[in-house]
Amino acid sequence: MSTEAAAAVSLAGVTKIFERGQTHALDEIDLEIAPGELVSLIGPSGCGKSTLLRLVADLVEPTAGTITVAGKSAHRARLDRDYAMVFQEAVLYDWRTVAKNIALPLELAGWSRGERQRRVGEMVELVELTGFEKHHPWQLSGGMQMRVAIARALSLDPKLLLMDEPFGALDEMTRERLNLELLQIWEQSGCTVLFVTHSITEAVFLSTRVVVMSPRPGRIAGIVEIDLPQPRTFDTREEPRFFELVTEVRELLRGHLAAHGAPEEELA
Amino acid sequence: MATVVKKVLIGVAVLAVLCGVFQGYRLLWMETGWTRPFVVDDITMPSLRTIVERLFEENQPGGPPLVRILLDNAWFTAREALAGFLLGALIGLAIGTILHLSRLLRRGFLPFVVASQTVPILAIAPMVVIWLGGKGLPVWVPVAVIAAYLTFFPVAINTLRGLDSAQPRALELMRSYAASPWETLWKVKLPASLPYVFSALKVAATASVVGAIIGELPSSIQDGLGGAILNFNQYYSIDPAALWATNIVAATLGIAFFLAVVLVEKLVVRAAPEHVA
Numbered sequence: 196m197s198t199e200a201a202a203a204v205s206l207a208g209v210t211k212i213f214e215r216g217q218t219h220a221l222d223e224i225d226l227e228i229a230p231g232e233l234v235s236l237i238g239p240s241g242c243g244k245s246t247l248l249r250l251v252a253d254l255v256e257p258t259a260g261t262i263t264v265a266g267k268s269a270h271r272a273r274l275d276r277d278y279a280m281v282f283q284e285a286v287l288y289d290w291r292t293v294a295k296n297i298a299l300p301l302e303l304a305g306w307s308r309g310e311r312q313r314r315v316g317e318m319v320e321l322v323e324l325t326g327f328e329k330h331h332p333w334q335l336s337g338g339m340q341m342r343v344a345i346a347r348a349l350s351l352d353p354k355l356l357l358m359d360e361p362f363g364a365l366d367e368m369t370r371e372r373l374n375l376e377l378l379q380i381w382e383q384s385g386c387t388v389l390f391v392t393h394s395i396t397e398a399v400f401l402s403t404r405v406v407v408m409s410p411r412p413g414r415i416a417g418i419v420e421i422d423l424p425q426p427r428t429f430d431t432r433e434e435p436r437f438f439e440l441v442t443e444v445r446e447l448l449r450g451h452l453a454a455h456g457a458p459e460e461e462l463a
Numbered sequence: 464m465a466t467v468v469k470k471v472l473i474g475v476a477v478l479a480v481l482c483g484v485f486q487g488y489r490l491l492w493m494e495t496g497w498t499r500p501f502v503v504d505d506i507t508m509p510s511l512r513t514i515v516e517r518l519f520e521e522n523q524p525g526g527p528p529l530v531r532i533l534l535d536n537a538w539f540t541a542r543e544a545l546a547g548f549l550l551g552a553l554i555g556l557a558i559g560t561i562l563h564l565s566r567l568l569r570r571g572f573l574p575f576v577v578a579s580q581t582v583p584i585l586a587i588a589p590m591v592v593i594w595l596g597g598k599g600l601p602v603w604v605p606v607a608v609i610a611a612y613l614t615f616f617p618v619a620i621n622t623l624r625g626l627d628s629a630q631p632r633a634l635e636l637m638r639s640y641a642a643s644p645w646e647t648l649w650k651v652k653l654p655a656s657l658p659y660v661f662s663a664l665k666v667a668a669t670a671s672v673v674g675a676i677i678g679e680l681p682s683s684i685q686d687g688l689g690g691a692i693l694n695f696n697q698y699y700s701i702d703p704a705a706l707w708a709t710n711i712v713a714a715t716l717g718i719a720f721f722l723a724v725v726l727v728e729k730l731v732v733r734a735a736p737e738h739v740a
Contacts, residue, residue, distance in 0.1 A: 299650070
């Protein structure tokens with residue numbers, strides 16, 4: 196147990212069965228993530244990668260097994276606001292301006308007005324939205340909305356960032372830019388990131404490790420160490436080693452799809 | 464600014480068309496002598512001109528013009544309706560919120576909220592007057608309560624619907640930040656409910672005017688539009704234009720209430736344009 200206390204996230208024998216429909220979402224998952232890692236979860240639909248993230252976030256409860264975040268139970272970690280979550284949709288509140296959306300966690304944590312303003316100013320600068328503080332979400336592009344969501348998530352300086360396909364709805368160019376920005380933020384803050392994605396190249400480009408999952412029930416098919424040099428740049432995607440790692444992840448995914456006879460289109 | 468001018472112009476145009484239809488129908492039926500669905504003459508459908516002229520005639524020899532009397536009546540009814548509207552809106556918001564928070568109460572209590580509106584207001588009004596009248600309270604209090612009875616229902620139903628309408632992800636986000644139920648209600652559910660609540664308040668605004676007018680009848684209040692309608696109803700066969708004029712003033716009051724809610728909505732609701740009901 197003493198080694199688990201040092202882990203940023205630790206899952207031991209985690210199983211999740213949804214009562215309705217008797218869906219066996221996750222089966223006996225063991226996973227340990229060290230502080231400062233950026234770990235991606237990848238797999239076809241139905242492999243339970245989003246469920247895994249939501250279990251760590253204490254938004255759903257495991258059927259069996261234990262989950263610890265920074266040495267605490269997931270529940271305690273949520274109440275202590277040890278993590279922040281970013282969803283696939285930006286989930287901004289329409290009736291709040293950009294600044295007020297970013298300030299939401301600070302309000303909930305009881306920060307004073309002055310402290311909030313100062314912090315929101317820093318965050319707006321960090322995600323390069325200076326000048327848009329007074330805009331409302333519907334006046335922003337999808338990429339800008341996601342930047343606001345990331346700024347909101349980072350406003351309380353969380354030790355753990357949980358991201359559920361955050362760039363999945365964005366176009367390729369915006370996605371690649373936000374990937375680089377995320378890496379910069381990750382390097383500066385030193386936080387741990389658990390990142391769910393559908394994209395093999397995104398997973399390889401961002402991560403220190405890629406966890407490949409297989410469906411029905413969700414299991415870990417294999418873990419690929421990404422030994423690409425840090426910091427990653429636009430050129431990283433053109434290195435031969437990048438393609439080797441992409442191939443490795445793809446074959447892990449394909450092997451398990453073939454074994455289960457699932458159609459390959461599931462890997463969008 | 465241009466859009467405001469445009470809206471006013473469209474409003475005037477629509478009003479002109481409606482007046483034209485009224486006068487045209489009147490003329491056509493009178494010229495042809497058609498008797499269905501009813502015979503049209505100066506009693507059943509006085510011309511708009513007669514009605515407008517009647518507004519500026521003295522009601523009694525040497526007295527003020529009719530419009531002066533009707534505006535005083537409207538002002539009296541407006542205060543009753545406003546008190547009823549505010550009371551009903553508050554009760555509606557409270558009931559909607561309580562039913563949202565408690566599944567048990569929703570199941571047990573909602574049918575009675577619905578049933579309350581199937582009882583005719585005309586049957587309730589005299590009881591309210593008897594219960595609340597002559598207790599040293601101002602005479603308008605029972606009337607305001609009757610208006611509130613019509614107002615609270617749409618507000619309660621739409622508050623419930625609006626509070627339920629918050630997106631699951633938006634609620635999950637609050638949960639991930641360990642927000643209290645109260646904070647979630649105040650910061651997410653309530654703002655999300657406002658477009659629904661304002662739709663209901665618009666319905667309730669006009670209903671409160673109707674409620675106040677109806678409430679005046681069993682209360683024997685002479686100073687409001689209800690009293691005026693009752694009075695001119697008795698003289699309809701000799702002075703139909705007076706009742707028509709009263710109806711126009713009553714309708715204008717209802718529209719004014721409606722527009723007041725629209726104005727407040729514009730100031731309060733900061734939702735995306737397409738979300739504004």
